[in-house]
Amino acid sequence: MWEWITGNGFGILIWSIVALITFVVLLNRVQDRIEREKEKSKAEKRYMKIRNAMRVLIGICLGIITLAAVAVVNSEQGVEGMITSETIEIWFMEHGAYILAILAVSYVLYRVAKLLMPRVAQKWVHIRGKGRQAREERDKRGATVSSVMVRWITILIVVVAVMMILAEIGVNIVPLMAGAGIAGVAFGFGAQGVVKDMLRGLFIISQNQYNKGDVVRVAGITGLVEDVSMWRTIMRDLDGIVHTIPNGEITTSSNYTKEWSRVNLNISVAYGEDLDHVIAVLNRVGAELAQDNTFGPMIIGTPRVLRVDNFGDSGIEIKVLGETKPLKQWDVMGELRKRIKKAFDEEDIEIPWPHIKLYYGNAKSSRREV
Numbered sequence: 135m136w137e138w139i140t141g142n143g144f145g146i147l148i149w150s151i152v153a154l155i156t157f158v159v160l161l162n163r164v165q166d167r168i169e170r171e172k173e174k175s176k177a178e179k180r181y182m183k184i185r186n187a188m189r190v191l192i193g194i195c196l197g198i199i200t201l202a203a204v205a206v207v208n209s210e211q212g213v214e215g216m217i218t219s220e221t222i223e224i225w226f227m228e229h230g231a232y233i234l235a236i237l238a239v240s241y242v243l244y245r246v247a248k249l250l251m252p253r254v255a256q257k258w259v260h261i262r263g264k265g266r267q268a269r270e271e272r273d274k275r276g277a278t279v280s281s282v283m284v285r286w287i288t289i290l291i292v293v294v295a296v297m298m299i300l301a302e303i304g305v306n307i308v309p310l311m312a313g314a315g316i317a318g319v320a321f322g323f324g325a326q327g328v329v330k331d332m333l334r335g336l337f338i339i340s341q342n343q344y345n346k347g348d349v350v351r352v353a354g355i356t357g358l359v360e361d362v363s364m365w366r367t368i369m370r371d372l373d374g375i376v377h378t379i380p381n382g383e384i385t386t387s388s389n390y391t392k393e394w395s396r397v398n399l400n401i402s403v404a405y406g407e408d409l410d411h412v413i414a415v416l417n418r419v420g421a422e423l424a425q426d427n428t429f430g431p432m433i434i435g436t437p438r439v440l441r442v443d444n445f446g447d448s449g450i451e452i453k454v455l456g457e458t459k460p461l462k463q464w465d466v467m468g469e470l471r472k473r474i475k476k477a478f479d480e481e482d483i484e485i486p487w488p489h490i491k492l493y494y495g496n497a498k499s500s501r502r503e504v
Contacts (some may be wrong), residue, residue, distance in 0.1 A: 240295040247287045255280035278345035330382035335364035344389045351388040391460035402449040404484035413439045432462035449486035
């Protein structure tokens with residue numbers, strides 16, 4: 135046994151280092167997952183078990199590395215004897231050139247995919263959504279689909295390249311692939327949360343629930359979607375806080391900016407105002423805003439009075455609705471409020487504030503208004 139370890143010590147050392155790096159990376163990912171799952175005791179316990187297993191594997195790797203290093207040093211050839219210019223030249227002539235070619239082709243394929251896939255995705259989305267979706271909506275959808283496709287193509291290229299390199303240096307990849315399949319099944323059972331995230335992410339992307347650049351509310355958080363993948367959604371809220379949400383936690387998604395957005399305002403006026411006059415003023419302001427050079431291109435449907443919506447405590451509420459391009463409703467509503475205030479001032483229309491009437495006894499003369 136020791137003779138075999140001594141004879142293959144250098145290879146064992148290299149592969150042990152590769153395994154150690156892999157387990158350290160996985161341990162960091164699991165640790166991040168534990169931090170996100172602190173409020174869910176069951177999920178946290180599951181990932182803590184995986185973390186402990188990773189730590190055990192890292193300890194085993196460190197032990198193997200130590201053993202292999204001792205074997206290399208104590209071998210008959212020693213380090214200098216095992217690694218010489220002749221052995222490096224022979225190895226490169228037999229395997230190195232082919233491995234470099236694999237790496238070069240893989241890199242070229244990656245660059246081509248990164249360059250072409252966004253164009254292909256954008257063209258496919260624009261052709262499919264033409265006439266049904268606004269151009270901005272198709273652009274966001276294309277950006278989301280292309281980023282997901284580039285990630286998966288990159289993973290495929292890396293896996294194929296690694297398999298080809300292992301086969302070239304003499305590793306039998308058939309049992310390795312079988313072992314990877316078994317390990318994948320075991321990992322699937324042990325990390326069901328990851329599988330749940332991936333499946334939910336697949337549904338989100340395939341069903342076009344939201345894309346990069348949309349404003350959505352998911353998992354109780356409202357913000358701008360900065361990135362969507364198969365595993366998680368990254369959002370930035372109005373305070374600039376970035377939220378990373380595992381897709382498995384998303385059960386309901388509310389999209390504020392899909393295809394078009396809506397102006398929805400309740401304008402309150404005093405009870406003594408002429409409602410027909412107020413409605414005419416509001417419709418005029420909405421029509422003028424729709425003709426504005428700056429805000430007109432943002433508007434799809436002119437803001438107009440829908441109805442008298444409510445008898446409030448201090449005034450009568452009138453509902454105004456309109457449609458805008460995605461993400462433009464807040465700009466339009468802000469400008470519309472400003473213009474309504476100016477128009478009401480010009481027309482001497484009162485915007486009410488809370489009133490309280492105090493009565494002292496039943497005498498009308500003792501009634502005071504505050």
